Amino acid sequence: MTAICVYCASGRHVPEEYLDLATRLGTAIGKGGHSLVSGGGNVSMMGAVASATRAAGGHTLGIIPRALMEREVADLDADELVVTETMRERKGLMDSRADAFITLPGGIGTLEELFETWTGGYLGMHAKPVVLLDPDGFYEPLLSWLRGLVERGFVTAESLDRLRVVATVEEAIEVTTGG
Template identity: 55%
Template sequence: MAAICVFCASANDIEQRWMDLATETGRQIGARGHTLVSGGGCVGMMGAVADGARAAGAYTLGIIPQSLVDMEVADTASDELVVTDGMLSRKALMIEKSDAFLTLPGGLGTLDELFEVWTTGSLAIHRKPMVLVNTDGFYDGLLAWLRTLTDTRFVRERALSGLIIADTLDDAFAAITPKIP
């Protein structure tokens, strides 16, 4: 099966519905026989995804920079925990080890990871499916703004269409399943 990387919030003080979405994402990864690739944290939605994946029998690969290990937020329950020397090497390894990407709600770190994967995909550095899970319209404002960038030619339509938008987890998995090895 495939290695699916999930980008999402690591904050602990968010609404329960987002934590539930993260747990269900992990469960679905495990139930479908996939491996979870994560940012290697045990907090917030990131921890919930990993816990849900393990509960459903998924192999979990966490990739975390030493600076976050030092803050004691490493997911030491991961089947495999790779410690990198920084955030840049973390992202590069996450991209390398993954067959597909799901982006759940999150903040700056999540957006950084999304844009890194999306940019490298639009440059054909990889051809892995990228899905933005837009549950409850979480990303509607961002998507509206990004669409204006195609009108001004700052973003090519081809690049914008390279990101799959899914309103539900079922739609997200349906979108990537035919595209992963």
């Protein structure tokens, strides 16, 4: 069983297509016999991926800071819910409890998690797959900017290659689980 950490939007108002994407990913995680590591919220995409994982028979671990319990509305249905004192403690536990990472569309919190995990992998702090699931070009402006950083010499091509960009849920599961 692979423990897959999913980073995604936790805001209440996201387009339905992204809630559907989160649901499809959660279903694939659960049906594949894998477990989900999430930020511990039960709303928006975060809630959708967790609910779908459980509905498909997968185990869910939510990790949420005490200060966000009310704001994000904690996933009290999680198989395991860990409450931390700080965001840094939350991220450290998410990182240590995961075997792989998938990032879905999201905002600045999602981007911060993606960049930290991706950088840690590039620097050799872990060898876990870091996947960006981008089925509709949501991240294309960011990827274009990153390619420009390579051209300007601020980022190496190897570091950009460390981030696996895929277009389908199936590809994301394949890359994170090795098959």
